[in-house]
Amino acid sequence: MSGAPASTNAESNLLGLDYRAEAERLGPPVTPIIDVHTHVHGEVAPEIYDEVRRLFGVTRTYTMTTFESLPALRRVLGDSIRLIAMPRFTAPDRLHAMTRGFTEDLARWHAEGARMCKFWTAPRIIDIAASLGDPSLLRLDGAVRREQMDRAAELGMMFMAHIADPDTWFATRYKEASVYGTKASHYEALERMLEAYRVPWIVAHMGGWPENLSFLSGLLDRHANLHLDASATKWMVRELSKHPRADVLAFFERHSGRLLFGSDIVTLDDHVSSAKVSPMAAGEKARQASSRAEAFDLYASRYFALRTMWETTHDGPAPFADGDLKMVDPARFDDRSSARLRGVALPPGLLKRLYRESAERLVEAWWDRG
Ligand SMILES: [Zn+2]
Numbered sequence: 495m496s497g498a499p500a501s502t503n504a505e506s507n508l509l510g511l512d513y514r515a516e517a518e519r520l521g522p523p524v525t526p527i528i529d530v531h532t533h534v535h536g537e538v539a540p541e542i543y544d545e546v547r548r549l550f551g552v553t554r555t556y557t558m559t560t561f562e563s564l565p566a567l568r569r570v571l572g573d574s575i576r577l578i579a580m581p582r583f584t585a586p587d588r589l590h591a592m593t594r595g596f597t598e599d600l601a602r603w604h605a606e607g608a609r610m611c612k613f614w615t616a617p618r619i620i621d622i623a624a625s626l627g628d629p630s631l632l633r634l635d636g637a638v639r640r641e642q643m644d645r646a647a648e649l650g651m652m653f654m655a656h657i658a659d660p661d662t663w664f665a666t667r668y669k670e671a672s673v674y675g676t677k678a679s680h681y682e683a684l685e686r687m688l689e690a691y692r693v694p695w696i697v698a699h700m701g702g703w704p705e706n707l708s709f710l711s712g713l714l715d716r717h718a719n720l721h722l723d724a725s726a727t728k729w730m731v732r733e734l735s736k737h738p739r740a741d742v743l744a745f746f747e748r749h750s751g752r753l754l755f756g757s758d759i760v761t762l763d764d765h766v767s768s769a770k771v772s773p774m775a776a777g778e779k780a781r782q783a784s785s786r787a788e789a790f791d792l793y794a795s796r797y798f799a800l801r802t803m804w805e806t807t808h809d810g811p812a813p814f815a816d817g818d819l820k821m822v823d824p825a826r827f828d829d830r831s832s833a834r835l836r837g838v839a840l841p842p843g844l845l846k847r848l849y850r851e852s853a854e855r856l857v858e859a860w861w862d863r864g
Pocket of ligand 1 (some may be wrong): 813
């Protein structure tokens with residue numbers, strides 16, 4: 495783990511950085527960071543994640559994981575991790591796991607300490623639902639979700655949701671609007687549910703629309719129980735860097751108590767060797783790293799890029815490849831193309847709120863209710 499040589503060719507380290515040295519150069523953050531959105535899985539990968547988060551000053555990690563990962567997570571990360579309930583995506587009976595099975599699991603998640611429940615309704619949930627027999631089965635405002643929301647609310651959980659994906663995906667893989675709807679249409683169900691369930695909500699990935707800050711402002715103004723996490727590092731770096739800094743600052747000044755730091759880091763034991771072993775081994779995430787050094791760089795690149803974006807005025811290529819560039823414009827970009835990272839340099843007060851205070855007031859306080 496420590497002292498492992500930095501890998502310089504992996505897609506998560508295009509610039510050949512020594513992320514340990516970069517962490518030192520950044521120094522401790524203005525306040526210890528709470529990461530409200532991760533997916534920490536595995537036995538070995540959490541050890542690497544733990545080194546990374548210490549280096550970059552993250553002291554609390556909220557994570558979506560599996561029941562199977564809990565003993566290792568508790569051994570490695572102790573009570574610094576907190577759990578967000580999620581369905582068993584890789585269960586053999588997926589229909590049950592995504593519907594009644596998840597409702598039934600919520601009591602167990604609650605007993606394990608989870609006080610937040612994730613409702614993942616990215617547009618490709620339509621494909622998953624179609625494979626289970628009904629494309630509308632898992633709509634955010636459908637009967638299945640409402641049963642799950644009723645149960646989660648009854649157990650005293652707050653909600654997290656994933657509503658939409660990048661504009662780049664709507665321009666490509668979701669181009670078929672008759673199947674996937676427009677991006678805006680996905681927010682209609684969200685707004686209905688924000689009204690129906692008055693618990694606090696965190697809508698992940700800057701609400702799913704970092705490309706459109708004025709839309710997000712309207713959404714936040716209309717719903718007092720709505721909060722956003724700024725997780726999904728590549729997406730945030732690519733899109734937030736495109737806005738004039740003044741616009742991002744104005745957005746943060748207006749809504750800062752409702753914006754939370756997140757990374758969306760996914761750790762898997764598949765990342766530490768070329769053997770792909772986990773239930774998620776077949777997925778694209780499993781191929782992102784194949785040694786301890788690559789896993790280190792994968793996780794470190796996220797915290798490095800996020801801290802660089804939030805804290806500095808750096809302007810240059812992001813340290814990792816961004817496949818969305820090639821997806822949209824294959825003539826101009828390839829697998830190693832990276833987006834521009836332009837720092838927002840939030841003033842210390844706003845930075846403290848983003849890194850910690852907003853999460854303390856909202857999420858940590860919610861857990862403290864018992
Ligand atoms: Zn996530």
